[in-house]
Amino acid sequence: MSPAGRHLVLFSGGTGGARLARLLGRVAGPGDRLTVVANVGDDFEHLGMYISPDLDAVIYHLADVESRDLGWGLADETFRTLTELGELGGPTWFHIGDRDMATHLYRTWRMRAGAPLSTVARELAAARGVGEHVRVMTASDDPVRTVVETDAGAMPFQEYLVERQARDLVKGFQYAGASSAEPAPGVLAAIADADLLVFGPSNPYVSLQPILAVPGIRAAIARSGAPSIALSPIVGGQAIKGPLAAMLEALGQPVTGLHAVLALDVGIRGLVVDPADRDLVPDISAQGITPHVAPIIFSRPEAGETARSLWRRDWSA
């Protein structure tokens, strides 16, 4: 730990990762630095725009501008453009609000001018007022797209999750483009410099594996001196948000945070589970992973103490 403070690297996807990013940013001490590596596996082109949901979720939560009720996009949203588009016969299955549309237009405009996604991520974070002590990175500037293999065939992630409402039986995942992708600038250096690597309470299959699938990232994690810890994306047998429980079941896995984290196969040193899952402690220890029981429901004030412990505790024990 550098005397000036700690450097945490958070691998984040989905709403859970974005909420943890915000909490960590809020309780950071002087000199602490947070690097968030956002998943790009959800990204897709839609209506001619480059959409990057997990990147936007991180930036919106860090800037406290996210929609409180939708689970994506911006607060105080309207959908006049989408409604108008529907009347013209355009696709409205992916509900993009009028304010959120500006983010996609800005990103598409900048990427068409040649700016890499990671540069646009920095610009969007700065424009939204995200603090200097938090850097928002993308896992890669190259396309890495989660493809969900289901009993109805293989399909892009957003088609599986949103267009078809996650109703298909999941059989597996592909991360299209991963083999020829490179880590975005600064990602490997951040992992090497980190005092602690944190895997957010995110879906391992569609939010964290697409990050780990980028060549070089797993190796950087393995050789980093920093311990890796994860926060369980499952509390009390339920996913906090999204289709993770159904995915674990479809893949024949018990619906527990331990099995979600084991799916990462990334040498996790510690796993933080909510007090509701205290009975998992022996199973976690049996896997050679150090169990930690702490509140991880971010809507509850006690979770602030958990976030503080991520900054302060010696996790290498």
Ligand code: FO1
């Ligand atoms: N998720 C939905 O379930 N329905 C939507 O209509 C929807 C629109 C949407 C628009 C912009 C955006 O950034 C995210 C959006 N999401 C929507 C969430 C998106 O599918 C995310 O990839 C998942 O929530 C996983 O992080």
